[in-house]
Amino acid sequence: xxxxxxxxxxxxxxxxxxxxxxxxxPLLLIFVYAFTTEERTYQWPPPGFTLQWFGVTxxxxxxxxxxxxxxxxxxISTAIALVLGTLCAAAVSGSKFFGREVISLLVxxxxxxxxxxxGIALRSAFGMTDIPFSFWTIVVGHATFCVVTVYxxxxxxxxxxxxxxxxxxxxxxxxxxxxFRYVILPNIGTALLAGGMLAFALSFDEVIVxxxxxxxxxxLPLWMLEELVRPRQRPVTNVVAVxxxxxxxxxxxxxxxxxxxxxxxxxxxK
Amino acid sequence: MSAASSxxxxxxxxxxxxLSDLFWxxxxxxxxxxxxxxxxxxxxxxxxxxxxxxxxxFYAIDEFSGMVDYDVLTLKTYGELFRPANLDIxxxxxxxxxxxxxxSAVIAFPIAYMAARYVRGRWKAMFYLAVMLPLWSSxxxxxxxxxxxxxxxGILNWIFAQLHLTGALEAYLGLPVVGGGSLSISYTGTFLxxxxxxxxxxxLPTQAALERVPVNLTDASSDLGGxxxxxxxHVxxxxxxxxxxxGSIFTxxxxLGDYIIPQIVGSSRLFIGQAxxxxxxxxxNIPLAAAFSVVPIVIMGLYLWMAQRKGAFxxx
Amino acid sequence: xxxxxSLKAITRxxxxxxxxxxxxxxxxxxxxxxxxxxxxxxxxxCLRVIAGFEQPSSGELSIFGQRAEGxxxxxxxxxTVFQDYALFPHLNVIDNVAYSLMLRKVPVAERYSQAxxxxxxxxxxxxxxxxxxQLSGGQxxxxxxxxxxxxxxxVLLLDEPLGALDLKLxxxxxxxxxSLQKRLGxxxxxxxxxxxxxxxxxxxxAVFNLGKIMQVGTPEEIYLKPASRxxxxxxxxxxxLPPDFVARTTGKASWASLRPEAITVTAGAGQPDLxxxxxxxxxxxxxxxxxxxxxxxxxxxxxxxxxxxxLEGSVxxxxxxxxxxxxxxxxx
Numbered sequence: 001x002x003x004x005x006x007x008x009x010x011x012x013x014x015x016x017x018x019x020x021x022x023x024x025x026p027l028l029l030i031f032v033y034a035f036t037t038e039e040r041t042y043q044w045p046p047p048g049f050t051l052q053w054f055g056v057t058x059x060x061x062x063x064x065x066x067x068x069x070x071x072x073x074x075x076i077s078t079a080i081a082l083v084l085g086t087l088c089a090a091a092v093s094g095s096k097f098f099g100r101e102v103i104s105l106l107v108x109x110x111x112x113x114x115x116x117x118x119g120i121a122l123r124s125a126f127g128m129t130d131i132p133f134s135f136w137t138i139v140v141g142h143a144t145f146c147v148v149t150v151y152x153x154x155x156x157x158x159x160x161x162x163x164x165x166x167x168x169x170x171x172x173x174x175x176x177x178x179x180f181r182y183v184i185l186p187n188i189g190t191a192l193l194a195g196g197m198l199a200f201a202l203s204f205d206e207v208i209v210x211x212x213x214x215x216x217x218x219x220l221p222l223w224m225l226e227e228l229v230r231p232r233q234r235p236v237t238n239v240v241a242v243x244x245x246x247x248x249x250x251x252x253x254x255x256x257x258x259x260x261x262x263x264x265x266x267x268x269x270k
Numbered sequence: 271m272s273a274a275s276s277x278x279x280x281x282x283x284x285x286x287x288x289l290s291d292l293f294w295x296x297x298x299x300x301x302x303x304x305x306x307x308x309x310x311x312x313x314x315x316x317x318x319x320x321x322x323x324x325x326x327x328f329y330a331i332d333e334f335s336g337m338v339d340y341d342v343l344t345l346k347t348y349g350e351l352f353r354p355a356n357l358d359i360x361x362x363x364x365x366x367x368x369x370x371x372x373x374s375a376v377i378a379f380p381i382a383y384m385a386a387r388y389v390r391g392r393w394k395a396m397f398y399l400a401v402m403l404p405l406w407s408s409x410x411x412x413x414x415x416x417x418x419x420x421x422x423x424g425i426l427n428w429i430f431a432q433l434h435l436t437g438a439l440e441a442y443l444g445l446p447v448v449g450g451g452s453l454s455i456s457y458t459g460t461f462l463x464x465x466x467x468x469x470x471x472x473x474l475p476t477q478a479a480l481e482r483v484p485v486n487l488t489d490a491s492s493d494l495g496g497x498x499x500x501x502x503x504h505v506x507x508x509x510x511x512x513x514x515x516x517g518s519i520f521t522x523x524x525x526l527g528d529y530i531i532p533q534i535v536g537s538s539r540l541f542i543g544q545a546x547x548x549x550x551x552x553x554x555n556i557p558l559a560a561a562f563s564v565v566p567i568v569i570m571g572l573y574l575w576m577a578q579r580k581g582a583f584x585x586x
Numbered sequence: 587x588x589x590x591x592s593l594k595a596i597t598r599x600x601x602x603x604x605x606x607x608x609x610x611x612x613x614x615x616x617x618x619x620x621x622x623x624x625x626x627x628x629x630x631x632c633l634r635v636i637a638g639f640e641q642p643s644s645g646e647l648s649i650f651g652q653r654a655e656g657x658x659x660x661x662x663x664x665x666t667v668f669q670d671y672a673l674f675p676h677l678n679v680i681d682n683v684a685y686s687l688m689l690r691k692v693p694v695a696e697r698y699s700q701a702x703x704x705x706x707x708x709x710x711x712x713x714x715x716x717x718x719x720q721l722s723g724g725q726x727x728x729x730x731x732x733x734x735x736x737x738x739x740x741v742l743l744l745d746e747p748l749g750a751l752d753l754k755l756x757x758x759x760x761x762x763x764x765s766l767q768k769r770l771g772x773x774x775x776x777x778x779x780x781x782x783x784x785x786x787x788x789x790x791x792a793v794f795n796l797g798k799i800m801q802v803g804t805p806e807e808i809y810l811k812p813a814s815r816x817x818x819x820x821x822x823x824x825x826x827l828p829p830d831f832v833a834r835t836t837g838k839a840s841w842a843s844l845r846p847e848a849i850t851v852t853a854g855a856g857q858p859d860l861x862x863x864x865x866x867x868x869x870x871x872x873x874x875x876x877x878x879x880x881x882x883x884x885x886x887x888x889x890x891x892x893x894x895x896x897l898e899g900s901v902x903x904x905x906x907x908x909x910x911x912x913x914x915x916x917x918x
Contacts, residue, residue: 009498012380027403027404030415042417085308088308103308106308106317113527114524116529117320117323124322124323124326125323162672171664177290207409221410228413241408252402253399277741278663
């Protein structure tokens with residue numbers, strides 16, 4: 001018998017370790033920079049450490065406005081993506097019809113195509129139809145590419161929620177709506193939540209499509225981009241970067257734990 | 271217990287039940303109704319916009335007025351793509367995408383192999399998160415981190431100085447093509463950031479493919495006298511290849527379409543995404559911008575076609 | 587006797603495939619009825635038509651005299667025990683069992699006391715708080731049974747109910763199901779591909795093949811008087827004899843079946859048509875089954891175990907009473 005976890009060759013360990021360091025160290029570096037006393041350059045090592053930039057950032061109304069807008073856009077886009085993604089997943093798994101590959105392709109397309117193409121396409125469409133750029137044009141763009149995360153999570157769970165569960169529910173006297181409420185929803189709920197978290201993270205971070213679908217509005221990523229191209233107050237940017245990392249990390253961690261639990265629930269039925 | 275006397279449950283009435291009966295009798299109606307909202311959104315609004323954009327590429331700018339001439343359908347704009355300056359942009363972008371993909375595969379493979387084969391239990395979850403968190407971290411923050419790293423006064427130059435290797439770095443930057451005034455305005459800088467941002471997309475598909483390689487297959491190879499290298503070369507690598515190709519779809523496509531990374535870290539020479547951005551924005555040449563956006567679509571179409579023939583989609 | 591379920595010329599098409607081909611069947615109230623057949627024979631489709639998961643393409647289905655085509659499953663007082671049990675993974679055992687009571691808005695206290703009573707009946711009292719995932723296969727089977735019985739359905743459908751259980755458990759469940767059915771007096775219709783299971787449990791059996799019913803009858807009728815070659819082949823260990831062989835021994839050409847225990851074997855050559863070589867010998871405990879090759883035609887015979895059983899390779903003469911031959915039509 002082979003032991004469960006054979007020893008890895010040291011060369012492999014070294015290569016994998018170096019790869020992980022390459023992935024994670026730059027993010028940690030940002031945390032260090034958030035505390036630097038240096039204002040005008042990216043000097044390393046930092047000449048000193050201070051907490052003052054957190055206070056300064058806290059007082060910046062432009063940051064707050066951008067953050068608020070990003071949260072609003074992400075919330076509404078996620079809500080729309082939840083509805084559209086669940087509908088697609090239910091339709092695709094509920095029956096076999098000729099167009100299911102087309103539906104999957106349609107859902108994946110906005111994220112598979114380079115963001116700039118989606119952005120310009122929507123921008124010129126808004127232009128042609130004389131729709132003024134607003135909060136809602138941003139939401140339209142975001143919801144379009146957020147559907148995929150909800151859809152993927154929901155479809156995977158629908159697949160594991162076996163058809164006989166739905167038949168069992170109807171057999172025991174539940175009509176289609178009761179079956180949805182008492183059997184389907186509890187079984188796909190965590191998957192939807194996880195998909196929604198990922199959609200939120202995706203929308204909160206999106207910059208390319210937003211560049212083309214926003215008018216005067218500035219989401220947090222647009223604010224960041226502005227700072228990257230024309231830095232104004234570098235320490236504030238450092239603090240915002242840390243906040244963005246934290247805000248996107250939390251939904252990812254939650255989504256991870258949700259789907260992990262979900263797998264245990266789904267697996268217990270077997 | 272209350273036994274129902276009839277063969278049917280007659281108490282089940284009401285408008286909702288009636289609707290449920292209708293859907294039960296006509297399941298296709300239900301599927302149709304479910305699909306109406308997403309199809310309207312994605313099929314009409316989104317695909318409609320895409321088609322409208324692509325249509326633009328079949329018009330051309332009138333050379334005298336500078337306005338788009340909507341009366342004539344023409345391939346003239348596509349012809350412009352083959353002007354040396356534009357061809358340069360396309361070739362530069364494709365070469366960069368290839369280099370990024372190759373480097374991503376090399377860096378991702380050990381991580382994926384380790385995760386698929388050697389880590390178990392809690393460590394496996396940690397490994398997964400260590401891959402997922404950078405993958406999902408903010409795109410701009412990741413670029414920003416590299417702006418900090420590559421800055422003249424930043425950590426990378428500091429490390430070279432500490433190791434007394436500043437001379438070597440300067441010699442490297444003196445090289446043609448890969449060099450430049452400093453790391454942050456060289457192709458090397460652009461390349462590093464591209465790899466950093468898109469490499470995580472290579473890990474999960476590769477890992478998925480490796481997890482499907484049965485352990486006893488590698489045992490069998492060593493039993494038959496294969497050295498670890500031969501086992502890798504002839505057993506593991508061929509079986510992992512579909513996963514690597516699946517991952518390369520991401521790294522290749524994402525590099526092809528990006529315009530922000532080369533704008534922030536790199537030389538002033540354009541990539542496809544920047545060209546699209548410039549033509550639709552300041553230049554106001556929507557037809558040429560549209561024609562430029564067709565390039566990554568065509569390249570990815572070809573790439574996907576080849577990947578499908580290698581069976582890469584099963585690994586997605 | 588009331589007819590519980592009646593099928594008249596029920597046909598079900600899936601595209602080009604004829605899953606049910608003009609089935610006629612009447613099942614009486616209180617009967618323990620088995621649908622037996624190989625996979626793809628239409629027996630499961632027939633069960634699903636009765637449950638309401640499939641609609642007949644044509645024909646009439648009545649349940650207790652009421653026409654049931656177009657009536658959705660949630661309006662039929664018919665419940666099903668699924669092959670994979672289909673227990674709701676997000677609910678514990680008691681909520682699984684009480685699911686239909688919850689839908690009927692039975693007050694909570696009464697709901698749980700009824701569910702507990704049914705759990706007690708299937709010998710799972712006290713398991714209510716467990717999750718389906720924490721139960722063994724046999725226990726899940728009992729929960730599925732309790733959940734389907736809590737409503738006191740007019741008809742209980744069982745789709746390969748014992749297929750996933752091991753042999754010992756299967757035999758025990760067969761007895762329990764049989765006695766449960768006697769006690770409750772509910773019509774049980776169960777689908778199986780295991781002829782032994784059908785024989786030991788059912789009052790009557792319908793043998794399915796290629797979307798048609800080949801024969802309906804009591805286990806004895808099916809075993810002793812198979813109506814066709816298919817039934818004889820599928821149901822029993824009977825010898826199926828071709829017309830030329832039957833003509834040589836009895837003078838009249840037709841297909842016939844011959845039970846192995848009706849054959850006697852004597853050592854040495856005798857009448858040339860009935861002389862052959864023993865090619866196989868299977869020890870079964872009290873009896874031994876031998877296979878005799880009569881110039882290409884193979885016959886199975888079951889003999890009491892002991893010294894009298896001829897050895898493999900020995901030459902023997904077989905004999906049987908011509909009245910033991912059961913003539914059949916030649917439907918394959």
